[in-house]
Amino acid sequence: MLQATDLNKSYKSGKALHNFSIQLKSGVIAGLLGRNGAGKTTLFKILCGLVTPDHGTLAIASKRAKPIGAVIEQPGLYSYLTAYENLKIFAQIQKAPADLKSVEGYLESVGLPLNRKDPVRNFSMGMKQRLGIAIALLNDPEILILDEPFSGLDPTGVASLIKLIKELAAQDIAILLSSHLMTELQKCCDYLYVIDGGILVNEGETNTLLDGLISVYTLTATNIQACAVLQPYLLTTEKNTVSITCSSEQIPAILQNVLEEGFAVTSCVPNITLEQLVIPLAK
Ligand SMILES: Nc1ncnc2c1ncn2[C@@H]1O[C@H](COP(=O)(O)OP(=O)(O)OP(=O)(O)O)[C@@H](O)[C@H]1O
Numbered sequence: 001m002l003q004a005t006d007l008n009k010s011y012k013s014g015k016a017l018h019n020f021s022i023q024l025k026s027g028v029i030a031g032l033l034g035r036n037g038a039g040k041t042t043l044f045k046i047l048c049g050l051v052t053p054d055h056g057t058l059a060i061a062s063k064r065a066k067p068i069g070a071v072i073e074q075p076g077l078y079s080y081l082t083a084y085e086n087l088k089i090f091a092q093i094q095k096a097p098a099d100l101k102s103v104e105g106y107l108e109s110v111g112l113p114l115n116r117k118d119p120v121r122n123f124s125m126g127m128k129q130r131l132g133i134a135i136a137l138l139n140d141p142e143i144l145i146l147d148e149p150f151s152g153l154d155p156t157g158v159a160s161l162i163k164l165i166k167e168l169a170a171q172d173i174a175i176l177l178s179s180h181l182m183t184e185l186q187k188c189c190d191y192l193y194v195i196d197g198g199i200l201v202n203e204g205e206t207n208t209l210l211d212g213l214i215s216v217y218t219l220t221a222t223n224i225q226a227c228a229v230l231q232p233y234l235l236t237t238e239k240n241t242v243s244i245t246c247s248s249e250q251i252p253a254i255l256q257n258v259l260e261e262g263f264a265v266t267s268c269v270p271n272i273t274l275e276q277l278v279i280p281l282a283k
Pocket of ligand 1: 011012013015016034035036037038039041043180
């Protein structure tokens with residue numbers, strides 16, 4: 001669907017992208033993980049045609065008039081207008097259907113209420129993101145690019161945005177989203193690209209990439225710090241929460257034994273940091 005090969009871009013400040021290649025496929029959610037200044041926005045702007053690369057090729061297989069929809073940095077909204085009015089204006093600008101039924105359909109497609117009559121400046125960050133996505137999806141692009149879509153969202157907002165992104169991918173849209181945080185990308189991406197200093201330093205199917213690297217898990221259960229089974233693995237303990245160090249292969253058996261000892265584990269969260277993904281290849 002989209003193949004970018006050996007993209008290079010330099011600014012006066014230095015090289016922002018170096019021989020960066022990326023592929024997007026229909027129905028697949030790809031994540032771009034990288035620190036601040038790693039080159040994520042530069043890549044997105046090149047993919048959207050907003051910045052011209054110094055070298056490299058970009059091939060997009062699509063017959064649509066608008067192959068890519070994107071929300072880069074903040075969604076650009078008219079803050080003094082309602083969601084409906086924003087969508088109607090952007091639909092008119094982009095020559096998409098702008099009648100009442102169509103605009104209500106756009107609102108519904110991203111889970112925004114039809115009855116909000118107040119300006120979008122009153123909206124939560126999550127609702128603004130949804131409206132930005134609805135605008136990006138005008139004219140049915142086959143590719144959706146979202147730059148840091150989770151920034152400023154609370155956990156509920158993150159969870160409901162992840163649900164929306166998965167629903168869009170299920171409609172065969174190819175999705176690329178960026179973050180400097182592992183947790184959200186881990187939860188929603190099928191494939192991960194890791195960028196550092198403008199270079200692709202790691203990539204792979206999310207589960208395969210992370211399984212080999214996770215060695216610390218945080219478990220929560222009432223009084224779990226007293227669990228005998230966990231004592232050999234303990235890294236840190238707090239009331240009702242412990243961090244243990246073990247491999248991903250060991251986790252199912254450990255959890256089984258903890259349950260048999262009578263501790264009802266309410267969560268088991270793998271801990272992985274961006275640094276773990278960057279350092280192995282940067283050596
Ligand atoms: N228009 C520009 N002019 C000069 N330098 C730029 C420009 N845009 C980006 N850069 C530089 O290119 C590098 C990559 O920036 P970019 O915004 O692509 O990174 P990023 O990963 O999106 O970072 P962030 O998460 O902070 O937005 C940075 O060193 C940045 O300062």
